[in-house]
Amino acid sequence: xxxxxxxxxxxxxxxxxxxxxxxxxxxxxxxxxxxxxxxxxxxxxxxxxxxxxxxxxxxxxxxxxxxxxxxxxxxxxxxxxxxxxxxxxxxxxxxxxxxxxxxxxxxxxxxxxxx
Amino acid sequence: xxxxxxxxxxxxxxxxxxxxxxxxxxxxxxxxxxxxxxxxxxxxxxxxxxxxxxxxxxxxxxxxxxxxxxxxxxxxxxxxxxxxxxxxxxxxxxxxxxxxxxxxxxxx
Numbered sequence: 001x002x003x004x005x006x007x008x009x010x011x012x013x014x015x016x017x018x019x020x021x022x023x024x025x026x027x028x029x030x031x032x033x034x035x036x037x038x039x040x041x042x043x044x045x046x047x048x049x050x051x052x053x054x055x056x057x058x059x060x061x062x063x064x065x066x067x068x069x070x071x072x073x074x075x076x077x078x079x080x081x082x083x084x085x086x087x088x089x090x091x092x093x094x095x096x097x098x099x100x101x102x103x104x105x106x107x108x109x110x111x112x113x114x115x
Numbered sequence: 116x117x118x119x120x121x122x123x124x125x126x127x128x129x130x131x132x133x134x135x136x137x138x139x140x141x142x143x144x145x146x147x148x149x150x151x152x153x154x155x156x157x158x159x160x161x162x163x164x165x166x167x168x169x170x171x172x173x174x175x176x177x178x179x180x181x182x183x184x185x186x187x188x189x190x191x192x193x194x195x196x197x198x199x200x201x202x203x204x205x206x207x208x209x210x211x212x213x214x215x216x217x218x219x220x221x222x223x
Binding site for chain 2: 004033035042043044045048055056091093098099100101102103104105106107108109
């Protein structure tokens with residue numbers, strides 16, 4: 001069964017460093033998403049991406065964040081200058097189309113720890 | 116801001132017991148999804164409910180969407196240790212707005 005994969009599974013970085021989280025969405029999916037889950041808190045939407053453009057972004061997704069689809073398979077989230085409060089589990093998701101009845105398939109997540 | 120509150124936050128029950136988890140919002144959603152998340156993994160979709168008053172069953176799990184499409188419930192009959200996990204409701208638009216989650220532990 002096709003699945004969304006994410007690398008690395010864990011990342012530890014120093015405050016102020018740049019990190020790139022990588023995702024390989026399901027191959028025939030066209031819509032891609034990043035969510036994050038701070039320990040003990042709810043899953044929060046960060047950004048959605050379609051046709052090489054950001055479709056929607058949340059207030060959390062400020063100028064330190066960027067997303068890219070550098071090739072036909074990868075979807076990346078870059079955090080330019082990490083802060084302590086960026087420590088969280090980051091989930092990538094993908095879907096065939098958009099809409100309220102569409103299923104988003106989630107990857108296993110990348111646990112980011114900023115020291 | 117659309118918020119989804121789940122209750123209870125934590126639930127620890129014995130195997131064989133029944134339970135209900137609630138998901139409430141002040142906003143109307145065109146659909147609502149329920150997910151289950153296990154430690155170290157991403158959320159996995161259980162069901163999508165679309166119509167107000169809709170009831171869907173998935174083996175021992177029964178999902179209901181409120182008539183006003185602002186609330187939903189998940190009822191588990193005869194819970195088993197394998198049901199242990201974090202249950203999340205999510206209002207679905209072009210993005211998912213997740214609820215606060217209910218952590219369920221089923222003791223053998």
